[in-house]
Amino acid sequence: MLLTFFGCSNSKNECKNEQINPNGESELALLMRDIHQNTLEIKNNLFLNDSIDNDLSSNLIDEFKYNYQAIKTANPTESNLRADGIYNGYADLYINSVDKFLNDKSQKNYNSMVTNCIQCHQQFCLGAISKINKLYYKK
Amino acid sequence: MKNIFYTLFVMIFVACSTESPTKKFGDQNITEEGKVTGQDLLTQLSENDSVQVKVEAVINSICQKKGCWMYVDLDEETEMLVRFKDYGFFVPMDASGSTAIVEGMAKVDTLSIAWLKHLKEDANAPQEEIDAITEPQIMYSMAEATGVIIK
Numbered sequence: 471m472l473l474t475f476f477g478c479s480n481s482k483n484e485c486k487n488e489q490i491n492p493n494g495e496s497e498l499a500l501l502m503r504d505i506h507q508n509t510l511e512i513k514n515n516l517f518l519n520d521s522i523d524n525d526l527s528s529n530l531i532d533e534f535k536y537n538y539q540a541i542k543t544a545n546p547t548e549s550n551l552r553a554d555g556i557y558n559g560y561a562d563l564y565i566n567s568v569d570k571f572l573n574d575k576s577q578k579n580y581n582s583m584v585t586n587c588i589q590c591h592q593q594f595c596l597g598a599i600s601k602i603n604k605l606y607y608k609k
Numbered sequence: 610m611k612n613i614f615y616t617l618f619v620m621i622f623v624a625c626s627t628e629s630p631t632k633k634f635g636d637q638n639i640t641e642e643g644k645v646t647g648q649d650l651l652t653q654l655s656e657n658d659s660v661q662v663k664v665e666a667v668i669n670s671i672c673q674k675k676g677c678w679m680y681v682d683l684d685e686e687t688e689m690l691v692r693f694k695d696y697g698f699f700v701p702m703d704a705s706g707s708t709a710i711v712e713g714m715a716k717v718d719t720l721s722i723a724w725l726k727h728l729k730e731d732a733n734a735p736q737e738e739i740d741a742i743t744e745p746q747i748m749y750s751m752a753e754a755t756g757v758i759i760k
Binding site: 489490491492493499547548592596597598600601604 | 632634674675676677678692695696697698699700701702723724727752753
């Protein structure tokens with residue numbers, strides 16, 4: 471019990487991740503959880519916030535940019551994920567859609583970014599799709 | 610004095626060694642109170658389209674990629690696929706054979722070919738088994754379990 475206590479008090483993030491997945495998470499899985507969180511914050515700030523100036527903080531944009539660009543380099547759960555180039559194709563489509571969104575933060579571009587996430591997950595990881603679906607902005 | 614220390618040591622040792630290895634996943638407030646058996650759930654699902662339930666059942670297999678789904682035995686012939694709400698928590702990949710109490714909405718569901726193949730891939734099934742899936746399957750399912758106790 472003491473070991474668990476001290477283990478958990480070492481790093482809150484480590485402990486939180488252990489609570490989510492007792493088997494350990496890959497870099498890419500953790501990254502995608504962060505990207506999901508970034509995207510949710512973007513949706514809330516841009517479209518669901520009543521403030522007059524619905525813009526995104528530079529911190530959020532910077533973190534999001536860092537995260538989404540890393541989807542091509544972070545270590546995946548399955549080491550052969552990038553072997554046949556299919557994943558990278560989907561990753562490029564996603565990155566392009568994010569670039570487009572960051573240039574023009576419209577609802578259409580936002581939803582297109584979410585669609586690209588889902589298309590990739592339909593190929594590689596169906597389990598997360600119900601969670602990603604909730605990111606769509608619906609009027 | 611020596612005897613008192615000895616007695617205390619034995620009491621602590623016994624307390625620690627008899628502590629249940631029960632672990633909770635997802636909702637940390639989940640309890641066993643109100644749990645039903647797999648057979649009870651099958652009876653309820655024969656009378657209702659879906660049932661909000663806390664069911665106790667033995668885990669027969671778990672996703673071997675991440676621990677993101679598991680099959681539990683409702684009776685000797687019937688299993689139920691359990692997935693976890695919002696992909697928000699997973700279970701240990703080595704927990705097959707353990708007893709679990711899972712809470713969520715159970716129903717009869719139709720699993721698509723894509724899902725069935727994905728489940729086989731996650732279970733490290735041979736390619737022939739994956740290729741043999743050509744039809745959707747009707748099965749008992751809890752698609753968004755909110756909490757799991759494994760003991």
